[in-house]
Amino acid sequence: MIAYIHGMITSVDAESIIVETHGVGYHIACPNPYAFQSQLNKTLRIYTYHYVREDNEMLYGFKSSEQKSLFSKLLNVSGIGPKGALAILAATSVGEFVSAVEREDDAFLTKFPGVGKKTARQMILDLKGKLLEWLPVEQEEETLFYEGKTNDESNKQVDEALEALKALGYSDKELKKIKPSLSQKQNASIDELVRAGLALMMQK
Known part of the structure; x- marks a missing residue:
């Protein structure tokens, strides 16, 4: 290994x-x-x-050993494969995911791409009580801030974030709707823009 x-x-x-x-x-x-x-x-x-x-x-x-460990545990859940596990880790932090599992928050868990109510309940059944070392919600190891960006730099960041979201299975039509909202986040990193985009998709 x-x-x-x-x-x-x-x-x-x-x-x-x-x-x-x-x-x-x-x-x-x-x-x-x-x-x-x-x-x-x-x-x-x-x-x-x-x-x-x-x-x-x-x-x-x-980026972290906690992300790797959660990915490994998700693969052991029936109905979750590598693509699904990556989509979950792309959309949320380890701490937020564990908090949702511990409070049995089906609504939160079913917002991930490809996760229905049955799979969400399976995650809760298999993982609840087994991830407590990752509570409370962790802070990101690295939060990157970009100060004084030009419009071109900000637009490039947004475009790259949209490409990442497209790779997760979202359509051009869906991405076009959230682009204006992402473009307002002038000092966000690509990672933060991807998370924000996923949050907007989950609201639909």
């Missing part, structure tokens, strides 16, 4: 990043790849989960 990879981020796209270490480039799928955009060509540690099945092998990467 590959616990983590320490290397340079050489590429970021809507679904994954590439991390190079000792001359080897690792293709790693992430919840919000554009959250690493500001660290392009910089060296950092990515916590990884090596997913192996007969017909599929993939590396999934996370």
